[in-house]
Amino acid sequence: MKLLRVDTLxxxxxxxxxAAVMLPLNTQQIRTEEAVGRVLAGDIVSAEDIPGFRRxxxxxxxVLAQDTQGAAEALPVLLRVVEEVDAGQVPKHRLQSGQCAYVPTGGMIPEGADAMVMIEYCEPFGTGQIAVGQPVSPGRDVVPVGDDIRGGSVFLKKGTEVRAQEIGGLLAAGIIEIPVFAPFRVTVLSTGDELVEPGEPLGPGQMRDINSGVLKTLARQYGCDVIHTELIKDDREQLSRTIYSAMRGSDLVLLSGGSSQGNRDFTAEVIDQLAKPGVFTHGLALKPGKPTILGYDESSRTILAGLPGHPAAAMLVFVLLFGRILKQLRGEKPPVCMKAQMECNVPGAPGRETCQLVQLLPGGDGYLARPVFGKSGLITTLTEADGFxxxxxxREGLHTGERVCVWPI
Structure with a gap:
């Protein structure tokens, strides 16, 4: 099969x-403290108000705010201290006009009081009294019941990626287990007679396999479980056996290399032989990334992808296609781009969409986007880039000063 008609992105x-909506979208219960980076598989409802008391x-x-009206350093208001409330203690008194109670940060505010006066604006005055030198309004420095989370309300939605702050909210609500999406199972294969394992010495004409490590890391960053990686020679039978085996236990099989028109590039033929309906995209109108193959097998419910052999191209195609699809399947928020101005002109590619790597630099009223140029086979172009x-x-290209969206890598 040849690259006769390519698909747009x-x-x-x-x-x-x-094809992806046919993948099994399983869920599992895990401990809240172990959920960082996972995606919620359901809405989270609090059974109680947070905080559960005025603090x-x-x-x-x-104090009663009305008691402090007109207070000034030169003419303070005198209030009688009826108690000191310790952290975690329930106040014993309901405050009346003319009374106050000491309360530490996070402490429970007595009934009757509707404001706090910072200790910096209070001075002891005689026995059991304080002089208040500043007026306060009702609600000053008081957190009402349920001001953070209302009991019975959804405070985290399905599709939320769990970070440290979400874990804090869940623990505050007493939720120690949550439903999350089970990771998709991924197999990563690199093909090529010229490739050797990263720890092996290089012979003439050989190069170390970069793509396995890059794609494995990317897959994990997007919430997948990489169950197998393998380096395969340019041997059709070995490739066919390995893909067939991978399809039995994987939701996604990623192959890098072997997807262009070379005489020894078997990927498309093997996918069509093993999978039904087989290949549905044979080439992308994208630079870099034209030699990309996508296919699907109904019986095993497996997506198969032949990605470019060049590391930068393989990584960008994964982010542009699978990064977005995986987030969409789990109902996550779409990625947010950063606005920047182009530092210089950048040419486009006739007939193809171009993914241009850039560095972000402070400048003007925000950021400048400086193009990172380099061939797609050079991994260092990615290490220099902040996004694309x-x-x-x-389109003929981008112009100096033009506002663009930069998507982080």
Missing amino acids: DEAMEKLLR STVDGYA TMIPVN
């Missing part, structure tokens, strides 16, 4: 999504 995404945000005195911007198909 949008066309490939549409076809890939039709102070400062060290100071709980897209040049639409058949």
Whole structure:
């Protein structure tokens, strides 16, 4: 099969999504503290108000706000201290006009009080009294019941990626187990007679396998479980046996290399032989990334992808296709781009959308996007880049000063 008609990125995404919705979207319960990086498989509802009591945000005195009106350093208001509330203690008194109570940060505010005066604005005055030198309004430095989370309300939605702050909210609500999406199972294969394992010495004409490590890391970053990696020679029978075996236990099989028109590139033929309906995209109108093959097998419910052999191209195609698809399947928020101005002109590619790597530099009223140029076979072009911007198909390029969206890598 030859690269006769390539798909645009949008066309490939549409076809890939039709196949991807057939993948098993399983869920599992895990401990909250172990959930960082996972994606919620359901809405989270709090059974209680957080906080469950009115608490102070400062060290100071709980007061009736109306008692402090007109207070000044030169003419303070005198209030009688009826108790000191320790952290974790329930106040014993309901405050009346003319009374106050000391409350530490996070402490429970007595009934009757509606504001806090910071201790910096209070001075002891005689026995059991304080002089308040500043007026406060109702609600000052007071956190109401349920101000953070209302009992019975959804406070984290399905599709939320769990970070440290989400774990904090879950633990505050007493939730120690949560439902998350089970990771998709991925096999990563690199093909090529010239490839050797990273720890092996290089012979003439050989190069170390980069793609296995890059794609394995990317897959894990997007919430997948990489169950197998393997380096395969340019041998059709070995490739066929390995893919067939991988399809039995994988949701996604990634192959790098072997997807162009060379005489020893078997990927498309093997996928069509093993999978039904087989290949649905044979080439992308994308630079870099044209030699990309996508296929699907209904019986094993496996997506198969032949990615370019060049590391930068393989990584970018994974991010553009599978990174977005995986997030969409789990209902995650779409990625957010950063706005920047182009530092210089950048040419486009006739008939193809261009993925242009850039560095982000401070400048002007925000960021400058400086193009990172380099062939797709050079991994260092990726290490120098902060992200990429897209040049639409058949556009001559981007101009100096033009505002663009930069997507982080």
